[in-house]
Amino acid sequence: MQKIIENLVALQTVDTKLYEIEMLRGDLPKQVESLKAELSELQEEIDSDKSSVKTFQSERSGLENEQALNSEKLTKYQDQLYKATSNREYEATSSQIEFCEQETNRIKTRMTEIDLKVMELEEGLKPKEEKLSALQANFKERENELNQKVEETSKEEADLKNKRAAIVPLIRKDIVNKYERIRSAKNGLAVAPIIRDCCGGCFNQVPPQIIIELRKRDAIRTCEFCGRIMYYEKTEEAVAQG
Helix, strand or coil: CHHHHHHHHHHHHHHHHHHHHHHHHHHHHHHHHHHHHHHHHHHHHHHHHCHHHHHHHHHHHHHHHHHHHHHHHHHHHHHHCCCCCCCHHHHHHHHHHHHHHHHHHHHHHHHHHHHHHHHHHHHHHHHHHHHHHHHHHEEEHHHHHHHHHHHHHHHHHHHHHHHHHHHHHCHHHHHHHHHHHHHHHCCCCCCCEECCCCCCCCCCCCCCHHHHHHHHHCCCECCCCCEEEEEHHHHHHHHCCC
16 A cells, blocks of 8 residues: 555656646646637637639629620610611610610619728728737737747656656556546645644544554555545655654
């Protein structure tokens, strides 16, 4: 049991250092991911708006060609109207002119609608692109900051993870599971030393009988107040004897 307790202490030491590395990086990983998602969403929105502008411009170009052909027809029918030799021919030509004029109105109305939509989209694109530029700068800054911190700690982190992987198999699975549950619930600290007869996790007084048992290191005892696994350090014993 003494060896298990020593391994638990070693595991906690490693996890504490890993936690410190995580705290050093802070919420930068979350910030970077959040900015990345926001950038992607905004870029998609800008691309969609630009695609809509191109679609409208293509439609407008088609309408201009249609209007040019319609104008030619209108001119032709107007010339024919003056040359009509019968009421029937006059009425038929007038009908064609009326249709061409209706088409002109339809085309002009649609072109006006398109112009307004394109104007609205282009006016909306400017602030979106400005926001995108600002987001890209912020993202780059945060990403560089994170990369620098990762670079500074990556070797230490890798070494610690290797140590952790070597320690965990040395401890019974049920004890490891208990350790992980406590660590998850207690901000990363599952194993605490006795400090001046108090739990080093919550600093509540530990009963003398429990301290005697902890000195023997023949059983795993948890703090009755915070639930952390407690252990008695040799340095603490030397202090007590002194």
